Amino acid sequence: MNFADRLKEAALQKNSVVCVGLDPRLDQIPSFIVNKAVAEHGQTFTAVANAFLEFNKGIIDAVHDLVPCVKPQIAFYEEYGFQGIWAFEETCKYARGKGLLVIADAKRNDIGSTAEAYARAFIGKTDFFGEKLPVMDADAVTVTPYLGYDGIKPFVKVCKGEGKGVFVLVKTSNPSSGDLQDRVTRDEEIPVYELMGHFVESWGAEELGECGYSSVGAVVGATYPKELKRLREVMPNVIFLIPGYGAQGGGAEDVKDAFDEDGFGAIVVSARGVIFAYEKTGATKGGEDFGEAARDAVIKMNEDLNGVR
């Protein structure tokens, strides 16, 4: 089954277009979880990895019936080395086991044969003594287009065979995204993000699902609503993965143009605003209620977004 169809089905079933970002930070994990991991594993990277996994499981348990997907950001795991990557892999596995689609936020990019290795790592299967085995086994992965189609094609190829998806950076949510993305090209007289939009639409043209969307999606930040609106026109068959809601300043009104008449076509991410919601609720006692606080935050975000789509 095509990735776009899988994502739409999950979104309809949960009546949600929310994606929870699983971006653990050691100093924001409730201390009872960290203390337990340290008691078992000492002050080691293994303890950090176990604390991350325990925390993520708590979040997943609390929200899995409310959202179609989660998005672990691999940078936060990678900074604890191979032990951190172990926690990333186990998090992906646990989330999938709870019926969630997993979007690995890795923003990988490289030339052809190296991009193939990344594609195998995240969404495909690796060569293993004549067998093919999944590694991260995510449902989709984010990629960067600076190297052109060579760096995207290997991912698209894997998507086709495996029902997986890829989200290409088009217009990112950060303040300096315009350094390159807003430059206007001489020949087309359009900004680079719009040029990339045309590319992404074409790269997925042969990968359309029943729902009309392709398995090649685009990352479009909530913090640039005007650009988002234009990109929706440029990419009618592309699912938007939208960061920048909440902590970064984007709101429901800023993303409403991303949705189609069925209320689909985009997935909106919140990480800190959900997973560390417990820090802002007055009733916390050592963070034991981090799951409930996350659940409450997701319910509120679902209501917020369902109001505009």
Next chain:
Amino acid sequence: MNFADRLKEAALQKNSVVCVGLDPRLDQIPSFIVNKAVAEHGQTFTAVANAFLEFNKGIIDAVHDLVPCVKPQIAFYEEYGFQGIWAFEETCKYARGKGLLVIADAKRNDIGSTAEAYARAFIGKTDFFGEKLPVMDADAVTVTPYLGYDGIKPFVKVCKGEGKGVFVLVKTSNPSSGDLQDRVTRDEEIPVYELMGHFVESWGAEELGECGYSSVGAVVGATYPKELKRLREVMPNVIFLIPGYGAQGGGAEDVKDAFDEDGFGAIVVSARGVIFAYEKTGATKGGEDFGEAARDAVIKMNEDLNGVR
């Protein structure tokens, strides 16, 4: 000591501007190494990781006195999950122990706070129960500029404190690099790669070492000699990391314009052409001579490049 100064010192000492790419592929590792790892660890990802490390150690032992640096490409490790990342970390450690500078080829990129996590992972130190600990502990890392300066700044900041370096993708060696990089901007009337060149020169302007080069380098492919020549004019204070020599088609003549009057200013990478040289030498017996073959290939490459710089 500034990264550029460290790299120049190493290049002078070895009389070499060669960087050996450590890009292991399971089906190209000599079978005696793979068989030994499988005998010890079964047909597991751990066996693959051990085979990669054993192979890399053999290459490092064979070439460490001939070259200033090595460049492991993390994609090839990542496709064997956390076990592969373990081999990556151990490879970095072993290479540094043999006096080599390590350039982690990761092409990471993300927004500010996430880029900070990547910077800590590769060249900095991570937060660890109030302490700061190195993780990958590479000497430099490659990054992608699609997100603008937000995604670069955290790396530059770490470079300053730690004597580390960063190489920003400017003009890559792959066939479709032009999809985005060759587009001409309307306002500046220069291609995107040249615009990026100006950015990289400015991003490193305050990070100059004694040698006149900055800790912010640029990736410029050997396969586009005309663009390389132009970029040398645009970035007089930037060290070039040059892929595309050998297997991808670039030769010494194609890269000669990258060097300054001291014969420095650029580092040229070869991976497959060195580490799998044993596949082309007739004398191999099950690959036992892979180290000698790699050493011969490096000697030849040193001669080739020393002839034009």
